Amino acid sequence: MRAAVLREYGEPLAIEDVDRPEPDPHGVVVETEACGICRSDWHAWQGHGEWADDRVPRGQILGHEPAGTVVAVGEDVSRFREGDRVAVPFNLGRGTCEQCRNGRGNVCEDGLALGFEADAPGAFAEAVHVPYADYNAVELPAGVSPVEMAGLGCRFATAYHGLAHRADLTSGDWVAVHGCGGVGLSAVHVADALGANVVAVDLADEKLAKAAGLGADETVNAGEAADVPGRIREIAGNGAHVSVDALGVAETCRNSVACLGKRGQHLQLGLTTDEERGEVSLPTDAMAMNEITFLGSRGMPPTRYGELLRMMDRGTVSPAALVTKEVGLADVPDRLAAMSDYGTVGIEVVTEF
Incomplete structure (x- = not known):
């Protein structure tokens, strides 16, 4: 064969x-x-x-x-x-x-x-x-x-499992999705289906348009926004309740953590490249003081x-x-x-x- x-x-x-x-x-x-x-x-x-x-x-x-x-x-x-x-x-x-x-x-x-x-x-x-x-x-x-x-x-199953089973997501919560590839668009669609308000982030307008069609309430072009976490916090009020790194590079991971409000939840879906080699530095003191949760999801x-x-x-x-x-x-x-x-x-x- x-x-x-x-x-x-x-x-x-x-x-x-x-x-x-x-x-x-x-x-x-x-x-x-x-x-x-x-x-x-x-x-x-x-x-x-x-x-x-x-x-x-x-x-x-x-x-x-x-x-x-x-x-x-x-x-x-x-x-x-x-x-x-x-x-x-x-x-x-x-x-x-x-x-x-x-x-x-x-x-x-x-x-x-x-x-x-x-x-x-x-x-x-x-x-x-x-x-x-x-x-x-x-x-x-x-x-x-x-x-x-x-x-x-x-991709869809991983996003669903992460948002429905791993994160404590409630209808009406704000969810930020960083990276609108296959898993990111899946997360946008699933979060919308679960009743969340969704902010989609990417560098490509075409992908952001696709995210809007799949349920994103707001979109942020990361190449145009001077402060991506700040823009998301502005949209979501006191910060996102759940934020998804759907790409796996250091910038999207840190932006995801930084855009969360107090007791927010970061969900890691994307895998890193040979630049990060599986490790990303994070503001752990701030995460501890704000009771930020870091979650992973696999399939x-x-x-x-x-x-x-x-x-x-x-x-x-x-x-x-x-x-x-x-x-x-x-x-x-x-x-x-x-x-x-x-x-x-x-x-x-x-x-x-």
Whole structure:
């Protein structure tokens, strides 16, 4: 089968023929019908993560936001049959550790990251293997397209989990979102759906316009504002209640913390580059005196996807609204390269394999 393989960091992914996966006893094989192209794929392609023992190995098939149809089922799988339509969270749990048993499978003690580890080849391929499928795979409701579920992917799910489960967000609160890439736009849309007032921040007017269309009440062009945190505090009164760093660079992280009011909550969604190498200096004394909370969010527990699916069914959220382009597998190398200069808007999805 055809797949996009990481051969050298920073060099175009190789589109080549690889062996088709076979299901483990606890797994299923899914024919990939759609897979989002995420900035986390860009980080992997660049070779980032060494500082956190999280560097993706050469030879890895990337891609971690798939949806498709089950075409082969392991003998120990009970929930799925051939022909079932499923989505696959990138944070794969085994379903047996203390974290999984308590509904936190996204941080499974023995989990795998789809598309980022040799034991979990990714979904920039005609087919992808899903281990521990009874726990990990998410059945698609009738009427939900693979493209929409790929748009939900890791970015939308991570934003939802962060705002709905990690942060203490109340309807009417002010939420600032720094960076309007895929995860930032997802955070804007989710925060609006949860009843918050949203300030979106970015350097590109096109992305700010997209954020406004997805529910941002106010926008701030960071290239034009002399004091981004000050402008947000002016908009929100006494500062934002929740602020999201959706990019992961030092400036957006510090701006996010600085724009908060007393007892505000900073939510870290973006991963750092090789400039920060996983560490950003913060005003810890001020954070202590103002009781600022620093939160992280990674994916979403597979057991909680039903919440999002019900919101999609009611029309409260629409991941498909973030999808701006459908491309082929052969286009993936160029689309990843476009992310180096922030040259993409919204979520792009591979639909031709």
